[in-house]
Amino acid sequence: MDKLNQEQREALAAEGDVLVVACPGSGKTHTLIHKIAAELSQVTSHREFVVALTYTHIAAEEIRDRIEAMGVDISQLWVGTIHSFCFTWILRPYSIYHENLRDGFSVVDTFESEELLKEIAKRHPPLRSQYDCKYHATDRGFSPDRGIPSANIIAVQSSIAEYHERLLEQKKIDFEMMLKFAHDLIIEHRPIAKRLSKLFRVIAIDEYQDTRDIQYSIISRIIREKECKTKLFIVGDPNQAIFGSLGGVARTADEISALIGRPVKQLTLKNNYRSSQHIVDYFSHFAVNPLQIQATGQHRERHGDLVHDTTIDKSGLVQAISQLIRHNVEVLGIPPEQICIVAPWWIHLASITRSLVQALPEYDFNGPGLSPFAENRDNFWYKVARLALTDSAPDLFRQRIRWAREVLDELAKAGHVHDLSPRDFLKVTNGIQVRASRGTEYLAEYFDNLSRSFNLAIRPDSELSIQRQGFFDRTSNRIARIHKEESINVDDIETFRAVFRPRTGIVISTIHGVKGAEFDSVIAFGLLEGLVPHFGEPAHKKLDSAKKLMFVIGSRARLNLYLISETGRGRPGYPRYQSNVLRSLATYDYSSRSIVDPSLR
Known part of the structure; x- marks a missing residue:
């Protein structure tokens, strides 16, 4: 704890459930990482976990990398987005208890989801595309995003209902259905929350101001379980709650306390190590929740x-x-x-x-606007592409080991089981040779060579095959759109590689x-x-x-x-x-x- 200031030390030492309101540049992530590391050091059983919920996959990777770099054993750490949490801890193990999931389900590829919604939207005037009917899950159902014209609401609701019906016919769900069905399960089947309350030592939540009510409800259901010993450690900045159109809301300590049925202690981080006081004084004028921010970093007097x-x-x-x-x-x-x-x-x-x-x-x-890849991180072939487009450099080793583990896990779920460690898997993938210079051709050849190297007999109607088609359809469409709108050709291997290089x-x-x-x-x-x-x-x-x-x-x-x-x-x-x-x-x-x-x- 020698690299923590007094405010950060107090946050780590606080007992019980804690809400840390942190100003920009205050070392929020640094504090969160030290808290997670400290809790991991207290884990004594393979049936006890430390959970960290992040807003993005990138934030999850950063937290995992930084804790591992500290030399801390992360075998009992689970870190990811709320959607990944719902899938891993609720939907996958308990889907049999939900009428829409009990016969099996898969998560729809983002490209396929958007194409289906676009097709449906065009049949519900005045809607023209999937962008006209964006929505989010609530604990009561599904709600159009804020900003959709009131005259379009009925058409949007009809489109969403038809979209869900079509997905469920195919035994598929999207990310919003994932949240809603997880909420259904944990509210209606008490043993789920009871079991999870015994597994988690602490649930750490990053960027809490972007959390939706349905997410608060899912987590609070676990915490409210009788004899629950799971602690909450919540960090964020209500002044940066800019995802309100998606339902994000920064609950106060009293409101969170009412949700979980236990007192929540609020602490603050007011020292800004990032900006000059000149900049701090200016952006402080826009604070909705006033906080006396003090520039204390190396640039404070600039x-x-x-x-x-x-x-x-x-x-x-x-x-x-x-x-x-x-x-x-x-x-x-x-x-x-x-x-x-x-x-x-x-x-x-x-x-x-x-x-x-x-x-x-x-x-x-x-x-991201110049990237040939859209946000498609849950697609299996996107995960393979990360390995295909990065070098086996020492500074990327931990990250590539984790990516390899994710690919092997996905293969196992699809029934392609191999007795390989992530390290051995990387050795094989590092040896794959491809000569194509166009990005899409390079990946297609790499994917084929990978399948041959591991004797993957992927059926045309399998989920992996569908995901591959979706990956290339979405990538090709994005490349074509960038070329049309920007007159830039991004279908070359160097542009593809640049996506995964340091900024x-x-x-x-x-x-x-x-x-x-x-x-x-x-x-x-x-x-x-x-x-x-x-x-x-x-x-x-x-x-x-x-x-x-x-x-x-x-x-x-x-x-x-x-x-x-x-x-x-x-x-x-x-x-x-x-x-x-x-x-x-x-x-x-x-x-x-x-x-x-x-x-x-």
């Missing part, structure tokens, strides 16, 4: 650029951002990978990326996608009413929503923050103006009011 420009027209964005990038790299000495360009919607980023690539050929740009180049991301990251310099544009906040937000939530989005943007920056509320957006006669939450700071003492200020050239 006074970098803090700019809000409302004069740039949309047509001049590329020139302005190009100028900023060059100023940061050539004048300020900021490495390109420490620069992030962020906007509210992907459509805005996609439209500007191609122009930046052309304007700045000397720089690399990195972002390089200038990062491009949405506000939601950048949460959890940090950079020396952040450039944000599209900070307009109707975007920040989203036009679909209810009137009574617009102000808080906009503040949280701006809080996330500002708190990503260590030294320099450039905000652009450009003109020229919107429909004819209905222009978009700067976000009201920024307009309220019109008199703020920025270091400059213009991106094109001579000092920034």
